[in-house]
Amino acid sequence: MKALTKHRELWLALAIVVVVIAVTLRFPRFSQPSNLLTIFNDTSILMMLALGQMVVILTRSIDLSMAANLALTGMIVAMVNAAFPGVPIPVLIAGCIVVGGALGAFNGILVWKLNIPAIVVTLGTLTIFRGLVFVISGGAWVNAAQMSPDFIQLQRGAFLGLPILSWFAIVVAALFYVLMTRTALGRSLYAIGVNPTASVYTGINVGRTKFLAFTIAGAVSGLAGYLWISRYVIASTEVASGYELTIIAACVIGGVSIAGGIGTVGGALLGALFLGVINNALPVINISPFWQMAISGSAILLAVVLNARGERNKGRVILKKAEGV
Amino acid sequence: MTDTSLHRQLPDRLDNPLRSALLGWQTLLVLVAVVIFTVNSFASPYFLNAWSLSDLTFNFTEKALIALAMALLIISGEIDLSVAAIIALASTLMGLALQFGADTPVLVLIGVGTGIACGAFNGFLVTGLKLPSIVVTIGTMSLFRGIAFIVLGDQSFKGYPASFSWFGQGYVWWVISFELVLFLVAAVIFYVLLHRTNFGRRVFAIGNNDVAAKFSGVRVERIKFILFCLTGLMSGIAAVLLTARLGSTRPSIAQGFELEAITMVVLGGVSILGGAGSIIGVVLAALIVGLVTFGLGLLNVPGIVMTIFTGSLLIVVIALPILFKMWRQRA
Numbered sequence: 001m002k003a004l005t006k007h008r009e010l011w012l013a014l015a016i017v018v019v020v021i022a023v024t025l026r027f028p029r030f031s032q033p034s035n036l037l038t039i040f041n042d043t044s045i046l047m048m049l050a051l052g053q054m055v056v057i058l059t060r061s062i063d064l065s066m067a068a069n070l071a072l073t074g075m076i077v078a079m080v081n082a083a084f085p086g087v088p089i090p091v092l093i094a095g096c097i098v099v100g101g102a103l104g105a106f107n108g109i110l111v112w113k114l115n116i117p118a119i120v121v122t123l124g125t126l127t128i129f130r131g132l133v134f135v136i137s138g139g140a141w142v143n144a145a146q147m148s149p150d151f152i153q154l155q156r157g158a159f160l161g162l163p164i165l166s167w168f169a170i171v172v173a174a175l176f177y178v179l180m181t182r183t184a185l186g187r188s189l190y191a192i193g194v195n196p197t198a199s200v201y202t203g204i205n206v207g208r209t210k211f212l213a214f215t216i217a218g219a220v221s222g223l224a225g226y227l228w229i230s231r232y233v234i235a236s237t238e239v240a241s242g243y244e245l246t247i248i249a250a251c252v253i254g255g256v257s258i259a260g261g262i263g264t265v266g267g268a269l270l271g272a273l274f275l276g277v278i279n280n281a282l283p284v285i286n287i288s289p290f291w292q293m294a295i296s297g298s299a300i301l302l303a304v305v306l307n308a309r310g311e312r313n314k315g316r317v318i319l320k321k322a323e324g325v
Numbered sequence: 326m327t328d329t330s331l332h333r334q335l336p337d338r339l340d341n342p343l344r345s346a347l348l349g350w351q352t353l354l355v356l357v358a359v360v361i362f363t364v365n366s367f368a369s370p371y372f373l374n375a376w377s378l379s380d381l382t383f384n385f386t387e388k389a390l391i392a393l394a395m396a397l398l399i400i401s402g403e404i405d406l407s408v409a410a411i412i413a414l415a416s417t418l419m420g421l422a423l424q425f426g427a428d429t430p431v432l433v434l435i436g437v438g439t440g441i442a443c444g445a446f447n448g449f450l451v452t453g454l455k456l457p458s459i460v461v462t463i464g465t466m467s468l469f470r471g472i473a474f475i476v477l478g479d480q481s482f483k484g485y486p487a488s489f490s491w492f493g494q495g496y497v498w499w500v501i502s503f504e505l506v507l508f509l510v511a512a513v514i515f516y517v518l519l520h521r522t523n524f525g526r527r528v529f530a531i532g533n534n535d536v537a538a539k540f541s542g543v544r545v546e547r548i549k550f551i552l553f554c555l556t557g558l559m560s561g562i563a564a565v566l567l568t569a570r571l572g573s574t575r576p577s578i579a580q581g582f583e584l585e586a587i588t589m590v591v592l593g594g595v596s597i598l599g600g601a602g603s604i605i606g607v608v609l610a611a612l613i614v615g616l617v618t619f620g621l622g623l624l625n626v627p628g629i630v631m632t633i634f635t636g637s638l639l640i641v642v643i644a645l646p647i648l649f650k651m652w653r654q655r656a
C-alpha cells in the first residue's frame with residue numbers, strides 16, 4: 001500500500017496502459033500512434049482545466065464555476081469574433097485569459113476578503129456566470145458561419161506533427177509544472193493545504209494565495225473557453241453544462257486530495273487522460289455512450305477509495321485512538 | 326484581513342449569542358420574503374390570486390423537501406451532491422417497474438426505497454470507509470444518474486396511472502396541494518427532530534466538533550449514516566412527487582436540483598462549515614427562492630436568467646452580514 005501511494009501517478013499511468021491494451025486486443029487500431037494522439041488532443045482542454053482546478057483544491061477550496069466561466073468567456077469571445085472578424089486571434093486569446101482571470105478573481109476576492117467558503121461562492125457564481133451567458137447572447141447561438149475562419153482553424157493547425165490544441169495543453173502543463181515546483185507561490189499553495197495555521201506563522205498570506213489560485217483557475221477557464229468554442233464551433237448557453245464535475249473528477253482520479261495539500265501536475269494530467277481514454281474507448285468497443293457517466297462515477301469512487309487508503313497514515317497522530325482509526 | 330485573525334483575542338463575553346443571531350437571520354429572511362412578495366404583487370396583476378399562489382408552491386416543494394434533510398446533513402458537517410441523481414435513478418426505476426405493470430403503491434414503494442438505498446450507499450462510503458462526502462457524492466452523482474442513462478438512453482418512460490399522478494398534481498382541499506401539505510408536515514417533523522430531540526442536539530454537537538462529540542459518547546458514524554439515509558429518503562419522496570407531476574421520466578430529470586437545494590439550506594442560515602442552522606430559516610429560504618422564481622416567471626423572465634437572481638441572492642445574503650460586521654468593527 002505504501003508503494004502504491006508513493007507511485008500513485010505510476011499506477012494511474014499503468015491503469016491507462018491496461019485500458020489501452022485491453023481495447024487494443026479487440027481493436028488493434030486503437031493503439032495506433034495517430035489514434036493515441038487524437039485522444040490526447042481530445043483531452044487537452046480537460047487537462048488544462050484539471051490543472052487549474054488542482055491549484056484551487058490544493059488550498060482546501062473548490063471551484064464549481066469553472067465550466068460556467070468557460071461558457072461565459074467562450075460566448076464573449078465568439079460574439080466579439082462574430083462582430084469584429086478583423087481582431088487578430090492572439091488578441092482574442094489574451095482577452096479570454098484576462099476575462100476568465102477576472103471572473104476567477106471575483107471568486108477569489110469573495111473568498112479572500114469576506115471569508116465566505118469557496119463552495120458557497122462558486123455555487124453562486126456558477127449560476128450567475130451561466131445566467132450571464134444567456135443575458136449577453138439573448139439565448140441565441142453563435143455558429144460556425146458567424147465565426148471567422150482563423151478563429152476556427154487556429155487550433156487545428158499542426159506544429160511538429162501535433163495539433164496546436166495539443167501544444168496549448170503542453171505549454172500550459174509546462175507552466176503549471178514550473179509554478180508548482182519552482183516558485184514560492186507553488187510552495188505556498190501546498191503549504192496552505194497541508195496546514196493553514198502553520199502557513200500564517202510562516203508568513204504566507206493565506207487569503208491572498210487563495211485569491212491567486214482562483215484567479216489562475218479562472219484564467220485557465222477563460223483560455224479553455226476560446227479553445228472549446230473554436231473546437232466545437234458552437235457557442236450557446238448550454239456549453240460545457242455540468243462539466244465542472246468532470247473537471248473535479250479528473251483531479252480526484254489523478255490523486256488530488258479534496259482535503260488539500262496533496263496533488264501533482266502529473267497526477268492531474270493523468271486523471272484527465274484516464275477519463276479521455278475511457279471516453280474514446282467506449283464507442284470503439286461498441287458500448288453505448290450512455291455508459292460513460294456511470295463509468296466515470298465508478299472511477300471517481302474507486303480512485304477516492306484507493307487514495308484514502310494511502311492518505312490515512314499521514315497527518316494528525318495525536319487523536320488517532322480517539323478517532324478510532 | 327487574515328492577519329487580524331492572528332491577533333484576535335477572546336472577548337469578555339460572546340459578541341452575539343447564537344440564539345439572537347439566528348433570530349436576526351430569520352427576521353432578515355422574513356423581511357426579504359415580504360419585500361419580494363410586495364414587489365411581485367405590484368409587478369404582476371396575476372400574482373395575488375389563490376391559484377397563482379398555489380402554483381407558486383409547486384416551484385419549490387420538491388427541492389425544499391430535500392433541503393430539510395440536507396440542512397441536517399450540512400449541520401453535521403457533511404454534504405450530499407447526489408440528491409438530484411437519486412431522483413433520476415428512483416424515477417427511472419419507478420418507470421421500469423411501470424413497464425412490468427406495477428401499480429401505484431408499488432411505484433411509491435420503489436421510489437422511496439431507491440432513495441433510502443442510495444442514501445445508505447452514500448452513508449456507508451462516508452462513514453464506513455471514512456471518505457470525504459463531497460467527493461463521494463460527486464462520484465455517486467455520476468453513478469446514479471449514469472445508471473439512469475444506461476437504462477433509458479435517449480428514451481423516456483410515460484403512462485403513469487392517474488392515481489399515481491395525484492401525488493404530484495392532486496389537491497387536498499381547494500388550492501392546497503398534496504405536495505404543499507406533505508412539505509409542511511415534513512417541515513414540522515424536521516423542526517422537532519432538529520430542535521426538540523436528543524438526536525438534533527447530537528447533530529449540532531457533531532457539526533461543531535466531531536471529536537469532542539465522540540468523546541462525549543455520541544455515535545458520530547451512526548448518526549451521520551442515518552442523516553445520509555434521511556437525505557436519500559427525502560430525495561426518494563421528491564422523486565415520487567416530481568415524476569407524478571411531470572408524468573414522465575427522462576434521465577436528465579431534476580438536473581441542477583442539488584445546487585438549488587443547497588442554496589436554500591445556506592440561504593436559510595445553515596453554516597456550510599457545519600454546527601449551526603435552523604429549520605425555520607430553511608423553510609423561509611425555500612419560500613424566498615420560490616417567490617423569486619415564480620415572480621420572475623410571471624414577468625416572463627426566462628428560467629436561466631432567474632438563476633442569476635438566486636445565485637446573487639445566495640452571495641449577497643451571506644456577504645451582507647459579514648460586510649456589516651466588518652464595518653462595525655472598523656467603526
